Amino acid sequence: MNILVTAAEITPFAKAGGLADVVASLSKEWSLLGHNVIVVIPKYGMIDLTLYSITPTNIIIEVPMGYWKEYARLWKGKIPGSDVDVYFLESADYFDRRGIYGDREGYTDNHKRFTFLSRAAFEVAKALNFKPDILHAHDYHTSLALAFLKIFYKYDPLFSKTAGVYTIHNMGYQGQYLPSTILPLMGVNTRDFYAGSWYEHDGIFNSMKVGIMFADKVTAVSPTYAKEIRWTSLGEGMQPYLNSKGGDVIGILNGTDYTEWNPELDDLIYKQYTQNDLETKEHNKQLFLKEHCPQQKTLSYDVPLVGMVARLTKQKGIDVLEQILESYLYAGVFRFAVLGSGEKRFEDYFRYLERKYSDRVIVHLGYNNALSHKIIAASDFLMMPSLYEPCGLTQMYALKYGTVPIVRSTGGLSDTVLEYNRNTSQGTGFLFYGYNAHDLGLTVNRALSVYKTHPHWNIIRTNGINADFSASRSAEEYIKAFQWALEKV
Ligand code: ADP
Numbered sequence: 120m121n122i123l124v125t126a127a128e129i130t131p132f133a134k135a136g137g138l139a140d141v142v143a144s145l146s147k148e149w150s151l152l153g154h155n156v157i158v159v160i161p162k163y164g165m166i167d168l169t170l171y172s173i174t175p176t177n178i179i180i181e182v183p184m185g186y187w188k189e190y191a192r193l194w195k196g197k198i199p200g201s202d203v204d205v206y207f208l209e210s211a212d213y214f215d216r217r218g219i220y221g222d223r224e225g226y227t228d229n230h231k232r233f234t235f236l237s238r239a240a241f242e243v244a245k246a247l248n249f250k251p252d253i254l255h256a257h258d259y260h261t262s263l264a265l266a267f268l269k270i271f272y273k274y275d276p277l278f279s280k281t282a283g284v285y286t287i288h289n290m291g292y293q294g295q296y297l298p299s300t301i302l303p304l305m306g307v308n309t310r311d312f313y314a315g316s317w318y319e320h321d322g323i324f325n326s327m328k329v330g331i332m333f334a335d336k337v338t339a340v341s342p343t344y345a346k347e348i349r350w351t352s353l354g355e356g357m358q359p360y361l362n363s364k365g366g367d368v369i370g371i372l373n374g375t376d377y378t379e380w381n382p383e384l385d386d387l388i389y390k391q392y393t394q395n396d397l398e399t400k401e402h403n404k405q406l407f408l409k410e411h412c413p414q415q416k417t418l419s420y421d422v423p424l425v426g427m428v429a430r431l432t433k434q435k436g437i438d439v440l441e442q443i444l445e446s447y448l449y450a451g452v453f454r455f456a457v458l459g460s461g462e463k464r465f466e467d468y469f470r471y472l473e474r475k476y477s478d479r480v481i482v483h484l485g486y487n488n489a490l491s492h493k494i495i496a497a498s499d500f501l502m503m504p505s506l507y508e509p510c511g512l513t514q515m516y517a518l519k520y521g522t523v524p525i526v527r528s529t530g531g532l533s534d535t536v537l538e539y540n541r542n543t544s545q546g547t548g549f550l551f552y553g554y555n556a557h558d559l560g561l562t563v564n565r566a567l568s569v570y571k572t573h574p575h576w577n578i579i580r581t582n583g584i585n586a587d588f589s590a591s592r593s594a595e596e597y598i599k600a601f602q603w604a605l606e607k608v
Pocket residue numbers: 135136137138140428429430458459460485486487488491510511512513514
């Protein structure tokens with residue numbers, strides 16, 4: 120199959136969260152399965168062109184933006200360790216900035232930037248004479264591509280047999296704009312916007328709805344999330360539209376790239392280890408504490424280390440964690456290491472804890488890939504009490520590193536973490552249901568009770584290491600969904 124992928128993020132070039140990892144790992148796996156994949160993303164100002172050998176081409180594409188046209192030079196690189204071509208759109212106006220979505224606040228011209236990206240994907244394919252069987256767009260940033268396919272490009276022989284597949288990674292961000300600003304940019308008559316039209320939700324233009332309605336198949340990033348967005352308030356208003364699509368909405372669990380996230384091969388961690396050599400995991404913890412928490416000597420190394428790597432947003436459950444965390448830290452029950460950035464109130468909170476409990480709290484605000492690997496390898500437990508979690512990759516990485524996840528049972532967390540049962544010795548982590556501090560506290564206590572308890576401590580970690588959430592399985596499921604989508608064209 121020829122697969123044209125467009126997204127706002129891709130690892131390792133430009134990453135804000137799990138979306139980037141999934142776009143890269145799926146593309147790599149499809150290529151290994153023998154499919155031809157090209158990826159179109161913006162050439163953001165922060166991409167390290169030299170490090171990744173990204174070079175300019177002579178191709179300049181013309182992108183229709185309503186009444187006028189805009190231009191982009193294409194730059195080209197490959198996803199490291201693969202044969203997948205990535206085309207970067209150079210546009211000084213739209214993309215030559217430090218951020219993907221914004222600095223702290225979202226950029227005010229995101230509607231233009233993402234309309235441009237969604238439309239440019241087709242023009243890149245035209246310039247390369249690439250005839251896609253599948254257009255695969257991710258989240259609201261590139262959802263307009265699904266509309267462009269059906270409105271403009273299906274009349275072009277290059278795309279007349281192309282099916283559009285839309286993957287929802289996060290319903291919490293929908294791309295709502297004033298119809299009068301976005302429709303002219305899309306080249307769509309504002310008269311096409313009316314109550315009940317495919318562009319409208321709650322009286323305003325909604326990019327998420329556009330993706331859902333114009334796609335041949337819609338996928339969500341885990342089976343549980345696919346149900347939650349259809350049947351619960353996690354659908355954020357999109358429930359009726361998803362339900363109108365019937366069987367065209369599918370849940371496909373994300374997979375992980377075990378060439379990047381594998382303690383046996385990972386050269387970003389202090390010492391590599393296997394499931395038969397979990398004492399070396401302990402060395403990772405000690406070396407991490409020595410490096411990042413010089414005052415640690417007041418507490419023994421035996422005190423468990425709870426780690427967290429996440430965007431610091433409400434979604435990640437920090438407001439519930441806040442209600443119990445300090446009491447554990449005060450009592451010295453565990454150490455806590457967090458890496459993340461996001462809302463100021465959460466950043467301030469973690470800074471406060473770090474100041475007050477400097478011998479047991481390690482806080483790194485910002486984005487740091489190497490440190491994320493180190494924290495996951497060094498921690499005994501991973502904390503992920505998410506309010507909602509479409510899939511979540513961090514808990515899958517943690518499992519592979521023998522780091523026991525403590526998670527809320529929602530979305531992909533329910534699909535990937537199984538409660539540990541001392542009687543059967545089955546299970547990989549600890550889950551709670553109610554989004555409240557009481558339930559989280561009970562679960563933390565359950566988790567702490569297996570720490571270094573023979574034989575459970577080794578069994579639960581080994582169970583996690585052996586759980587398989589590889590991207591290859593996920594990629595094959597997408598290919599099946601693509602085949603179903605093609606039946607509709
Ligand atoms: P989401 O997509 O909601 O952000 P996921 O768990 O699916 O959550 O994916 C998050 C990804 O981003 C993981 O690969 C995680 O390691 C990474 N990540 C999150 N915050 C940071 C950070 N501050 N520094 C480095 N990596 C981070």
